[in-house]
Amino acid sequence: MADTDSTRVEHHPDRQRFEILVGAEVAGYAEYRQTDPTVRDFDHTVTLPEFRGRGLAAVLVRHALDDTRAAGLKIVPSCSYVHHFVETHEEYADLTV
Secondary structure, three states: OOOOOOEEEEEEHHHOEEEEEEOOEEEEEEEEEEEEOOEEEEEEEEEOHHHOOOOHHHHHHHHHHHHHHHOOOEEEEOOHHHHHHHHHOHHHHHHEO
């Protein structure tokens, strides 16, 4: 499980990605393409090998989807991890186009 005290998620719109950091180290990221002004196509999610098995990808994707919802945007879950996450967390089904 992710250690929320030393873990944070940052959005970098200029690079079209969300990063999860453990302490000062980037542990993973979720990339998207802004396909139009209202849609983010999440197409790639990575957890670096040394950080796997801690639940960080779920924390990252949940944050990215919450941020997307708060911005009034929809998603295309092209990434297999994001697709699976949305399928298993029905509270995010309304975000897909």
